[in-house]
Amino acid sequence: MPLLEAIKSPTDIKELTPEQLQALAGEIRERIIRVTSENGGHIGPNLGVVELTIALHRIFDTPRDSFVFDVSHQGYIHKLLTGRNDARFDKLRQTSGYCGFFNRDESPHDAFGAGHAGTALSAALGLAAARDLRGGSEHVVALLGDASLTCGITLEALNNISSSTKRLIVVLNDNEWAIDKNVGAIADYLNHLITTSIYNRANQEVEQFLRSVPGGGRLLALSSRVKRDTKDFITPQASLFEKFKLRYIGPVDGHNIEQLCNYLEFCKRSTVPILLHVRTIKGKGCDVALRDPEKFHGSSPFQISTGAPKTAAAITPTWQDVFGKTLVKCAHSDPRILGITAAMPSGTSLSFLKQELPKQYFDVGIAEEHAVVFAAGLAAKGYKPVCAIYSSFLQRAFDMVFHDVCLQNLDVTFCLDRAGLSPNDGATHHGLFDIAYLRCIPRTVIMQPKDEDELADMVHTAIDYNGPAFVRYPRGPACGAPLKDTPALIPIGRAEVLKRGKDVQLWALGSMVADAHILAQRLEKEYPKLTVGIVNARFAKPLDAALLTTQAPHARFIVTLEDHALSGGFGSAIIETLQDAHLPTPVERIGWPDKFIEHGTTQEQLRSAHALSPEAIHSRVSARLATLS
Ligand SMILES: Cc1ncc(C[n+]2csc(CCOP(=O)(O)OP(=O)(O)O)c2C)c(N)n1
Known part of the structure; x- marks a missing residue:
């Protein structure tokens, strides 16, 4: 039986031999390549942390211990190892499949949700301080990418580590890439850590520890060889991290599970906050992802052999x-x-x-x-x-x-x-x-x-x-409208009347103008005596108050359409303007409800699920019209 299928929880990883762990890494890579080639997803970042995530789960015990992954787009292996290698993983990032990020609602193993970069260190520090306040003994591990390390919040958290806790493990996953190549002085500094010849006391404590664990001597010999080759190990005092009172060890090879386990075991015993600098290769094990790390950071469905997209390119530009x-x-x-x-x-x-x-x-x-x-x-x-x-x-x-x-x-x-x-x-x-x-x-x-x-x-x-x-403006392909040679200036705050009509006025913003056209057609077919006007609002602020307040007294009601949350959005602005002008015209607002909208396979599917399909919009407006007749 394949090893991955037998892993029902992280405990199962602890039983495996080093050879089996290696084989498991291969199975995980295959599974991730298969699923992301079907569904799209963050293939490159995940393929880079296969061994690292296995080692983390081998050494620590989630959910008792907490892992906080920055952005958490690289959390697919964590999902597979924490009881989520099932049919919902096949539908990763699709309707009813698992979310592409850590999600506290999804599993107790997801200690902290994310999707925006730079939050892992602060969150991990909070979890660690909470543990300390409770007198707990569990471990908190933050996994940061080299680019997330450059975020302002991360630097604020670094500044605070020593005053917040004595025990925190930070794993720096350094693959030299953000989505594009990582930029700035910190990226240069990490590169300097990897390539300079400042040699330290070889982290005597780490050496001693490695000598004491089974197989450690062999690993040490290996790392000494690497040390000679790459001028490995940096003097602790020289490291920027030490200035933040974060003990630095590394850089270490992020694809050697056994070595990673030993270093993580060392970190686990540390009585001071510690950072393990791990070097990984984004896209490892997938030729097309290795060839083009930027494109395969987050890819749409692709052919595994060529990397070509599975879906035909849109005819219209994005x-x-x-x-x-x-x-x-x-x-x-x-x-x-x-x-x-x-x-x-x-x-x-x-x-x-x-x-x-x-x-x-x-x-x-x-x-x-x-x-x-x-x-x-x-x-x-x-x-x-x-x-x-x-x-x-x-x-x-x-x-x-x-x-x-x-x-x-x-x-x-x-x-x-x-x-x-x-x-x-x-x-x-x-x-x-x-x-x-x-x-x-x-x-x-x-x-x-x-x-x-x-x-x-x-x-x-x-x-x-x-x-x-x-x-x-939204994601994805635009409408296919021809472009003028030279863009024109639009008067600020001026809406555009697209269709004249009196009884119902549809005020639509942006991409919802297309929905307004469909709605107008349906309403006029259903109520032949009704005239429906369409306004392309163009501005959510300043609104074209002059046009609105001229139309409103003659309309039975106004419908606002926006691809935005209803709370405080464009429709709210229309209501405020009408109220301020003391106009009682009823308003039906179409937009996203006051909820966090989940992930889904397509825009259409999510719109249907939240009563925003053209049919649902029509029934809502039609029902409202019935109450006003
Ligand atoms: C606040 C914020 N800005 C931009 C992004 C888009 N983004 C997602 S991952 C990523 C790069 C992350 O690079 P790194 O931290 O090195 O992790 P890696 O992908 O290399 O594992 C960026 C810019 C984001 N998620 N959040």
Whole structure:
């Protein structure tokens, strides 16, 4: 019987021989490659930590001990080893399958949920401090990627370790990659740790320990050889981590299970916070992932032999590509225009700017807060920065948008990709809250285009506008609308009437304009005497109050449609405007309910599950109409 099938809980791993552990690693790799090739997913990061995760479960005892994985996109092996190697794993990231990240609702082995980078060390420190307060003896292990180490929150946690606990194990999974190549001084420093010739006392204590465990002498000889070859082991005093009172050991080979187990055993006995620096290879064991680590960080379904996508390429360009190319066009004509990404050049398509105008391009690492204040600084000196950040990741920089950009009325443009659903990733990645958290800040201008031509116009308009402007647009292929040669300026706060009608007014934002057309057709067919108007709102702020308050007195009711949470969203803004104008026109709001929306196979499936399919929208509006007749 295959070894993996027999693993029902981490306890089963403890029984295996070193040879079996090695064989288990092979089976896990096969399982992950198979499932991600079908469903898509974070293949590269997971293939890099197969041996490391096996070793962690061999040495520690979850759920008594706690593992906190940063981002937790590399948690598939952990799932397989903690009782989740079942049919729901086959459906990983799909409807009714397991979530692609750690999730406290899914298993007691998932000590802390994540999806956004940089939280693992703080969370682990909290778990460790809670343990200390209770007088507990269990272990807390934080697994950080080399890029997550660069996050501001991680550095804040590092600064706090020594005052929060005496026992914490940090495993630094260093594969030299974020999604794209890791950038910045910390990446350089880690590289320096790996390659410099500062030789230490060979961590005498580690040596002594290794000599005392079975097979340790052999491993020590091996590591001494590696030491000669790669100038392994760094003097503890030389390590930056030691300055944070975090004992440093490493770097060690992250694909040697036996060696990892011994080092982890050493960490387990440490009476001071300790960091084990582990070197891994992203995508190990899968040729196509090794060849293209960026593409296979997170992939859509692919052919295992060639790496080619399984799904046919969309005929229409993606929203983010249209944004990326429009920005290049604008930046060519004005050298003050600069593009800023927080470690997502390919995800945001800022890679076009990087290629064509590298001097006008900045990748600041996974540092959204810094990206926003950095942009504010540039704007204060007359530049026109454009921050391309996913809607859900900008949540992190709320105060910077408030305090550094809007309060000082600085001319920063924000292009919020993934505004709407990110179906396979789920709750951590859906961009459903940006209108609500931006609308309350004075001076914000928030827009969303109905198609890609309007996106180009809005990018141009936002850059031209002298103040904080936000353009939100969804993930994936756009509508296929032809693009004008030159983007046009849209008057700020001006909506577009797409269809005249009086009785029911559909106010739709962005991608929901297409739904408004379907709804109008159905309503007019169902109620032949009814006239239905469609407005492409274009702006969630400032709303076109003049148009709204002119239409409202003549309408039986107004329907708002948005790909955003209802709480505080576009529909709420419409109601506020009507109330402020003392207009009693009823409003039916279509949008996402006040819940964290789970992951699912497709956008359509999730919309059906939450009564947002075209049919469900029609029945709701039709039922409301019946009450008003
Ligand atoms: C706040 C935030 N910004 C951006 C991302 C997108 N993101 C997901 S994984 C990742 C790179 C992580 O690199 P690293 O920590 O080195 O882990 P690895 O993937 O190499 O295992 C990025 C930028 C995110 N999840 N959260």
